[in-house]
Amino acid sequence: METHEILEQVKTGEITVEEAERYFRRKPFVDMGYAKLDTHREIRSGFPEVVFCSGKADEHLLHIFEVLFEENKEVFGTRASEAQYELVRERIPEITYDPVSRILKVEKEGKERKGKIAVCTAGTADIAVAEEAAQAAEFFGSSVERIYDVGVSGLHRLLARLETLQSANCVVAVAGMEGALASVIGGLVDKPVIAVPTSVGYGANFKGLSALLTMINSCANGIATVNIDNGYGAGYMAAQINRLGVR
Amino acid sequence: METHEILEQVKTGEITVEEAERYFRRKPFVDMGYAKLDTHREIRSGFPEVVFCSGKADEHLLHIFEVLFEENKEVFGTRASEAQYELVRERIPEITYDPVSRILKVEKEGKERKGKIAVCTAGTADIAVAEEAAQAAEFFGSSVERIYDVGVSGLHRLLARLETLQSANCVVAVAGMEGALASVIGGLVDKPVIAVPTSVGYGANFKGLSALLTMINSCANGIATVNIDNGYGAGYMAAQINRLGVR
């Protein structure tokens, strides 16, 4: 319906002033077909929906896993507990669980993985977060190279993997404590670097704040940062970037 | 020289223990050809060097502009003052200055711009930072669409530009105050979003901290964040991502 018609109807008294007022307030949104598109998410974003398991009620979790598995023949959950694994396994026997990354998933066999993402960590304690990034990126169709335990206090370890780093479409740099890894990598590659601060450390790291500030203030070019311990978010964005490089 | 030889020489006394010790400490790095590669930066990263003008001494600034201009026939400076513009113009009459973005540059004519980046702002006060991003990305060869003043308190303004947003290879979302723009955009596109918090606001925005925290905690996927007011950094990374999409 057009604005013009509405105003005519107001003039002739067909509709009240209040009805017309309500119309004008809502006009920018009024004609939408409000279908709940969440199950169409893969169509919109190109990536299937992923489940954040931590804190979900058991019945809720089971239901979500079953629906997504039925629809997509695969399903991917992050921050799952051992107990949630036991729970889901009773309904979906194919489910697997990785206690390091706390990922609970079924992945279709034979999926092609394209392009290349490098996922690096400063220390071994950062691997849990890095695996969340790496496995998410793989689930979204990227090929991933893992370069772990190459922190800046022993540069030769990182430099030994330089060729791999430089051949990736995107690098994910995962580090806690002082978080300097992202800056050093930023100076070595010409592709985007996604920095993931971790809560690894103690004292004045303030649960990851120090690494977050380091990464946000990086003097190197081509670096952007996600939330503390947000491996999944980094893996998702890396897969988006890699997909651009592959096309 | 090989480790083996060194140890032989220690044994025979050709070299002292101290000399050998020094060798082993430096070994991971020892054979490097340490050529200063800074003038080869464009070759390494694919992007020419950019000058951060703020705080540079006059003589220093002039010298850098002249060297880079001579070498590349173009030059790009950020955070320049009006006075620095006057200064440089005496030596490089082609230089132009944009008082909003504070960019001081000469750009080669006829440069082809490829792909598409969308640069959005929440308000008009964020445009200074957004222009730094947009012009940097253009300097690095990207085509840029500007979508300004589309903050979340008036959603219809943003939705009216949806098609443009969704056709970009990368979106830069620039916002101060509560910084919610990045999350809303993240839910509307399937490409990477680079979030730039700005120091626009007052009171509890703590010079951009509130927008930074909002963006880092975004519940949408595919978002990463750069430093407060770091338009240049966002433009650089967006150009890297766009370049992948173009190739």
Place this chain on the structure above:
Amino acid sequence: METHEILEQVKTGEITVEEAERYFRRKPFVDMGYAKLDTHREIRSGFPEVVFCSGKADEHLLHIFEVLFEENKEVFGTRASEAQYELVRERIPEITYDPVSRILKVEKEGKERKGKIAVCTAGTADIAVAEEAAQAAEFFGSSVERIYDVGVSGLHRLLARLETLQSANCVVAVAGMEGALASVIGGLVDKPVIAVPTSVGYGANFKGLSALLTMINSCANGIATVNIDNGYGAGYMAAQINRLGVR
């Protein structure tokens, strides 16, 4: 007694200087009838007293519930534990407990609920706080519409409920992580919005600080904020506002 008389008595020596000094210091408050009015609270504020259960000693909690229940024939407790429910049930069998919102209450039957408040959440994890707000507002006589899981990363979910939102006298917006929901709603309605940051999230949300800062810095008009996770406080104020709209 008048200031004049006091001074006369000082002059004649009827009272000492010290006695007069004490009088003048206390004068602004001296004639009050200091009855402990706490049981008259409903008369003063229009709303019955509510019990914050967390941390109360068992005997103390039981006593308060019994006194309030006897006086008002209903009683409302927030942040109660399962164990407190078991405890109170032995004395007040009518008591009910909601493990999501942790509310422990008896509510009079057939209470009329007037006006309309909309209570919205960004995610499902924010529902515990939202229910505290919703049930408190209902206990205070308001009618409440729940609009849950309509976070800004999927705008169509929120827009689908626009008409309901716009017909409420007051909106309560409950969100953790980046807390952008309040700003978006503020741009869609012309009634007051009470923003409730929640501690939902991780990393740089700093237990709700990020959502609090987002909401305090909102660029939309008509928004004010309560403490992190303070659903009850939002429900109370929403009921006050709704009561004004109903009268």
Place this chain on the structure above:
Amino acid sequence: METHEILEQVKTGEITVEEAERYFRRKPFVDMGYAKLDTHREIRSGFPEVVFCSGKADEHLLHIFEVLFEENKEVFGTRASEAQYELVRERIPEITYDPVSRILKVEKEGKERKGKIAVCTAGTADIAVAEEAAQAAEFFGSSVERIYDVGVSGLHRLLARLETLQSANCVVAVAGMEGALASVIGGLVDKPVIAVPTSVGYGANFKGLSALLTMINSCANGIATVNIDNGYGAGYMAAQINRLGVR
């Protein structure tokens, strides 16, 4: 267009897969009539648009004032400087400027003001912020009582105005330093209290943070808080609440 048709056209090759993909991504928003409603703001929110003057370029400011003044016969600007007043006065001679609140306005004569809002301050230095609240609320049609310099270190001053406080539909409590005024008022009235922390103070007030935290943590019911020094925001919301009480 329907989903069904789209898919048929894909099948027959009338449209490409890419075109269809784009459609499905945008579907929730696709049919909107995106009229720019900003000039219809008064219709949507019931309140005319207000200008945040600080930092606006001269030409920009002049243009906005002229357009709004022509359209509404009144105009209201906040955080204006003396120089901006001089500037606007040349085009709109009726304009007035209040150096305390920094408000620059023309207000229609004979506007009826309804209901009652009480605006209180702890000290005299908080009056600048309070006047922004009070004059905004008056501009939006509310009647305002000013109760200034009634800080909690001299309770008798506040208690002397108790009757006025209790007869308002809404109270705005403006305070810097320790910000305790809002809590004390919250215990004295049964209407909503909007707390405005100010940056008045020094040292550990951290430019208003101490007052903000005090107000957010208030132990009294019926209090919500806006940004530091945000008098306008408080006045706006108070006018919304008062309007409900008047209707």
Place this chain on the structure above:
Amino acid sequence: METHEILEQVKTGEITVEEAERYFRRKPFVDMGYAKLDTHREIRSGFPEVVFCSGKADEHLLHIFEVLFEENKEVFGTRASEAQYELVRERIPEITYDPVSRILKVEKEGKERKGKIAVCTAGTADIAVAEEAAQAAEFFGSSVERIYDVGVSGLHRLLARLETLQSANCVVAVAGMEGALASVIGGLVDKPVIAVPTSVGYGANFKGLSALLTMINSCANGIATVNIDNGYGAGYMAAQINRLGVR
């Protein structure tokens, strides 16, 4: 009027229910004689009113100084500027100004000073704050010993004044940077120590926060802390304590 009477009148219809409601809400405060006691401040607190000059409008400042000077034959202002001194001097030629402490005052001659307060500073840059404390305490009738530049990095300087320290009724410890002076003094005396953090320092002192935290966390007994740079507040409380010791 008595509660009983009110209720009788409700019953007979002499007053409405609403009028009675209003009465009961206000009852705890209703009978107060609300005389404005501010000019009687000296009677209440025992100390004359003091003027915080910074930020006061010229006319306002002049008026306050004239009223207080006329009433008390002395007047004491803190944080005054050189320009304010010039201003006041034209009306009150007896006024004196100390550019270090920024105190603007006329003090009655021949005032007896009793008891003893020691005011100590860590460095010479803390003297401005210390003088505010010392002169305020003197104005309120205390005798003050100044012990300046006795910071903990040169302990012998402090120990050389031990006897003076130990003979005071109260010690004011003024320090910036790391603020350790208060703890060391707390271990040397058996009287209360009032700690005043100053904003002296740079970098991670965060404008006095480091000294504030040090003093609040002191491991010594008998120490309490006032706001950063709040010399006046410390002098006031020291005078209160000293007065107890003198009586």
Place this chain on the structure above:
Amino acid sequence: METHEILEQVKTGEITVEEAERYFRRKPFVDMGYAKLDTHREIRSGFPEVVFCSGKADEHLLHIFEVLFEENKEVFGTRASEAQYELVRERIPEITYDPVSRILKVEKEGKERKGKIAVCTAGTADIAVAEEAAQAAEFFGSSVERIYDVGVSGLHRLLARLETLQSANCVVAVAGMEGALASVIGGLVDKPVIAVPTSVGYGANFKGLSALLTMINSCANGIATVNIDNGYGAGYMAAQINRLGVR
């Protein structure tokens, strides 16, 4: 030994240059009789030593209690656990334990308590900290009046105890959440107020930080603040002040 003699000995070679150097470095401290005076603490400070029980090893705790009890016939421990009570009771059967304040003590019978200290709390949850203050002050010989649950959101409760407040030599104000109690009391009495922020509250109270900032920024005179939850420290200083008032 004199400086002169040292230099003579250097000249004659009786002592080496190094020995003389060492002497001059240490000279300000060199002649002290370094007797460990800790057992003489009561003589120095006038108050017996108190034991901070939390975290002490069992054997260590037992030993300290036995030594102090034997020497003074009384002993006072703070922050003790139930288990520590069981432990100590086996050796000192007279020991008593208060689970609210967590104080573990034997106090001499018939101790005279002089003067008056008022200890106030905002809520009932603050009583644990207040009792630590009150019982410490009593142990050090002060008489204490408890005025609990008189928070500023119900002013009449506090005003009802005004006479008691005003007759004390010192007031301890204990409050969490927004901590406004100290400012209100500061405006009602003419004696020193020691403010104790508590960690009572949730969300943006940040474990007591909000109350601490409120108290440090108090606009009332005569207030100083101790660490969060430091009831003992406040009781100690209040006893020092009261002792001055009694003498």
Place this chain on the structure above:
Amino acid sequence: METHEILEQVKTGEITVEEAERYFRRKPFVDMGYAKLDTHREIRSGFPEVVFCSGKADEHLLHIFEVLFEENKEVFGTRASEAQYELVRERIPEITYDPVSRILKVEKEGKERKGKIAVCTAGTADIAVAEEAAQAAEFFGSSVERIYDVGVSGLHRLLARLETLQSANCVVAVAGMEGALASVIGGLVDKPVIAVPTSVGYGANFKGLSALLTMINSCANGIATVNIDNGYGAGYMAAQINRLGVR
């Protein structure tokens, strides 16, 4: 290979442009012999590798201990739990565990310890961190003097050990709460002081932040600070400094 040759080969087509590009990007690092030197760490730094036990998986921990023990005949682990001790003892019966410092080690007998380091603590609760420093320094070949419980609130305890302090090559000052010990020591010695803030304390110490800020802001010369509770880091650096003094 030389740059010249590469360019010749590009010209002749022997290598592609892409291959040459890759070469130039990597040139600064390209010739390194990337041997993993971690097992040669003792040769590089002069100190054997140390194990941070906390959070290590059992199998991983066992393996590291066995490898290092076999290679060096000694091994040193920090932050070990009682359970890790039990675990390692089964494979390395010579292992010893200190529950205070949580150090798990085998140390070669008869190691000569040279030079002198003084390790001081403010209180007894800081000893856990101090022992980590002291034992690490001893493991690295330094002789250590322990000076514990000499906090600044009882200066005579520290002064009694002045001669020992002044004869050390380096002092480690370990303190929580207000952390003033480092400044006082810095004024008493002419050697470097390494300050270690600890998380000992409560309330506004914010888990060690207060002590960290105190130490970083120290007004004494010759002080630098390590992370909160980082005894090991301080011991390592002290051993480096002491080694310089011994040579």
Place this chain on the structure above:
Amino acid sequence: METHEILEQVKTGEITVEEAERYFRRKPFVDMGYAKLDTHREIRSGFPEVVFCSGKADEHLLHIFEVLFEENKEVFGTRASEAQYELVRERIPEITYDPVSRILKVEKEGKERKGKIAVCTAGTADIAVAEEAAQAAEFFGSSVERIYDVGVSGLHRLLARLETLQSANCVVAVAGMEGALASVIGGLVDKPVIAVPTSVGYGANFKGLSALLTMINSCANGIATVNIDNGYGAGYMAAQINRLGVR
């Protein structure tokens, strides 16, 4: 005088109880010869006194410079302004001023400089702070190598100076923004590294806080940190360490 004698005199009444009490309180310090040793500072610490010029009153500054210059024939001032240079030059014509480091000094000719300290910076903007460190260390007798503009985003620049770095007795690492330089250097050398965060940067560097946290959390061994921009403090400690290495 002995404790025994004092007590005898109390018994016989020769001295009063109060006199004896005073004695016992002061006993640990009572016999000290309190000579003001400040002019003997060089003897105590081995380094001459240095003047912090910023904020000093003109007369005060001149006096200090003249006294120190007369006594030592050299003098060293930090954070001096151009105006202070003009001022001092009139009295001490030999004085020199360096506008970069803001050092104002006369240095004796022909002073021998021993050992080696390396001073490194990440960027050119950090040189002001680095020069303060370097020139202070030189003034205290150390030889200094400057290694500037070797930030971690271009590792080859740092590696090119590896041999110089590794031959120093101590390294000072000066960096703003993300401050990663210290960690990288810590992994390359076996000598102590003193890290100096600078306030260089913008946005979330929070005036140096980000670099400070990075350095405090460094994962490399042998690093300790001084205050933001505290070049002098780092130079002082480096000279102390270097002196140990030289002896």
